[in-house]
Amino acid sequence: MPILEIRDLSLRFGGVTALAGLSMEVCHGELLALIGPNGAGKTSVLNCVSGLYRAQKGTIDLKGRDGASHALHRLAPHRIAALGVARTFQNIELFKHMTVLENLMLGRHVHMRGGVLSGGFYVGRQRRAEIEHRRAVEEIIDFMNLEPLRSAEVGNLAYGNQRLVEMGRALALDPLILLLDEPTAGMNAEEKESMARFILDVQEERGVTVVVIDHDIDVIMDISDRVVVLDFGRKIAEGAPDEVRNDPAVIDAYLGHAREERAAVGAGT
Amino acid sequence: MDIFLQLTVSGLSTGMIYALAAAGFVVIYKASDVINFAQGDLLLLGTYLVFFAVAQTGLPWSLGVLVTVLLAVAVALAIERLVLRPLIGEPIISMIMVTIGLSSILRAAVNAIWGPAPRSFESFLPAGDVALGPVVLSSGRLLSIPIALVVLAALWLFFRHTRDGIAMRAIADDQQAALSMGISIPRVFGIAWGLAAASAAIGGIMLAGIVGVSPNVTSIGLRVFPVVILGGLDSIRGAVIGGAIIGLLEVYTGGYVGHGLSLVVPYVVLVLVLMVRPYGLFGKEIIERV
Numbered sequence: 001m002p003i004l005e006i007r008d009l010s011l012r013f014g015g016v017t018a019l020a021g022l023s024m025e026v027c028h029g030e031l032l033a034l035i036g037p038n039g040a041g042k043t044s045v046l047n048c049v050s051g052l053y054r055a056q057k058g059t060i061d062l063k064g065r066d067g068a069s070h071a072l073h074r075l076a077p078h079r080i081a082a083l084g085v086a087r088t089f090q091n092i093e094l095f096k097h098m099t100v101l102e103n104l105m106l107g108r109h110v111h112m113r114g115g116v117l118s119g120g121f122y123v124g125r126q127r128r129a130e131i132e133h134r135r136a137v138e139e140i141i142d143f144m145n146l147e148p149l150r151s152a153e154v155g156n157l158a159y160g161n162q163r164l165v166e167m168g169r170a171l172a173l174d175p176l177i178l179l180l181d182e183p184t185a186g187m188n189a190e191e192k193e194s195m196a197r198f199i200l201d202v203q204e205e206r207g208v209t210v211v212v213i214d215h216d217i218d219v220i221m222d223i224s225d226r227v228v229v230l231d232f233g234r235k236i237a238e239g240a241p242d243e244v245r246n247d248p249a250v251i252d253a254y255l256g257h258a259r260e261e262r263a264a265v266g267a268g269t
Numbered sequence: 270m271d272i273f274l275q276l277t278v279s280g281l282s283t284g285m286i287y288a289l290a291a292a293g294f295v296v297i298y299k300a301s302d303v304i305n306f307a308q309g310d311l312l313l314l315g316t317y318l319v320f321f322a323v324a325q326t327g328l329p330w331s332l333g334v335l336v337t338v339l340l341a342v343a344v345a346l347a348i349e350r351l352v353l354r355p356l357i358g359e360p361i362i363s364m365i366m367v368t369i370g371l372s373s374i375l376r377a378a379v380n381a382i383w384g385p386a387p388r389s390f391e392s393f394l395p396a397g398d399v400a401l402g403p404v405v406l407s408s409g410r411l412l413s414i415p416i417a418l419v420v421l422a423a424l425w426l427f428f429r430h431t432r433d434g435i436a437m438r439a440i441a442d443d444q445q446a447a448l449s450m451g452i453s454i455p456r457v458f459g460i461a462w463g464l465a466a467a468s469a470a471i472g473g474i475m476l477a478g479i480v481g482v483s484p485n486v487t488s489i490g491l492r493v494f495p496v497v498i499l500g501g502l503d504s505i506r507g508a509v510i511g512g513a514i515i516g517l518l519e520v521y522t523g524g525y526v527g528h529g530l531s532l533v534v535p536y537v538v539l540v541l542v543l544m545v546r547p548y549g550l551f552g553k554e555i556i557e558r559v
Contacts, residue, residue: 050449081451093446095439097553106439110451112432173451 002063003028003177003209004049009058009073011044011233018044019055020233026177028063031203031210033220033241036230037253042213043090044233046179050087051077065176082110084176088166088183090213096155100146100165101137103154107172108133137172144168144198160191164198171202177209178202184216192216196223221245229253271404276524277517282410282479284516285417286312286489289472291496291508292424293465299428299503300437300461302361303353306368309490310375311466315341315473317379320482324390338470345466349459357454376487385484392478413475418509420471424464425505433460441503492519495535499542501552510550514538 002025011019019041026032034042047053049060049072060072064083072080086107095103112129141147144164149157154165163183170178183199184192196219203210214220220227221241229237229244231253237244244250294308318340323333348371356364392409399408428434437457440447448454476486496515500507515535523531542549 052445052448076453077448078451078453081449087449089445089449093443093449095442095446097442098438102435106435106447106450106452109432109436109439169446169450 033224040230041233051080086170086173086175087179090181104137107169180212280517280520284513288512293468307372311469312490313486315470316477341466341470345462349462387483495539501549504551507551
């Protein structure tokens, strides 16, 4: 049963086509890998889903916690986050001047109430909510072994740790679906392995649906339930990791063989 | 000694008005990285709005102050909605240039509505003097200091503890990340402009009582820049302490050296701070790692 349904999504920047009528689904509870050569449109898909890009054509529907279907392609990014779509970024986007704890607390933003004035008034209720958010955040700190770093300013952390904090912050949203954009980029073998384990834990223990983009094929093949392969903004293959690995279209896309052929066909029509 | 005390009270009260205007500047800068060149003109607007509400409309003071603040917030929200929101996502520099335009427009609008002649009216700040032994202090000025401090403390608490205040810091730090955390940028920018206008309007109300209502307030509004450069562009605390220092320096120079020099002193400080400590007393030191 799909939790996220993308239909005929097209995204262009001037003359460049990033997505060309892409359709794909993400099933409830699965760990889906999105792979493809550079420029295939993987990050564009995540940006459309989280509302940072607006596609010119096509629909994105999320089955929310309430069981209703929400048209994400019409919603502002902050509403999409509030529906339970959390993400990380390819070039880590953290609040660098804040501590690890503050970054994670900001992940709770969507669950906090209170306007400009009421924040000052309902002290009792506010306090109780605050304690609850603290507990949620502490649990993530435990889960991701961030304890020694909790009061460090994020800008000063090592790269691998920043990736962990970013993922922890996304988890603090208590997401329905988690979008990870190259979570293991720039990591060494050991860090990659522990990140892969976190991703699996998130899916299995927390029951979060995960979509992950990564260039490390070994990691992808290890952890994912299903793989979707993109090239030139289209889906060229999908299936279990083993099937996709041996799919000729995928091999062509990665080796660049099919490109010339397609160009020739394009010129002919 | 009594002159020194008088100058100190006068300097601090002026400084707190600077601080109110500067705090508004800081709020906008913190939320959006936009340097608001129209902040001084919001102060100007505040003085005329209170003149309108109290002297022209005849409202009682308590109500007049409330109406002034509400009108100022309404103007700021309109500016945010109509002029700045369409620019969200554009380079920061275009927003900054727009605030320069806004500054002229606000000044022209005030001039068009109320004319260039100075106006005067009875202030709500008590007109009398308070005698402390041999020292005679203006009670109006004396009273303006705690009022300003209460408003500034409220702003500071807002940033530290409320959901929207923290969201504001987050947006300033990383807009994309803030969006993906479910923070609404239009909402936060709106709140920032509303608060900036409210704080400037309260400064304007006190200014109207102390120095009167006239287009010259614009030149007082310009003091926002030395104050925020000294205190740090992104620090409310910096605005308070920077305001106090600039206010005192100005008044001491005027009292002991000469009036002409006192007009220049704030800008001398501005240049010196930029040379020695460009991020100000409490500003964030930005380290770029390459």
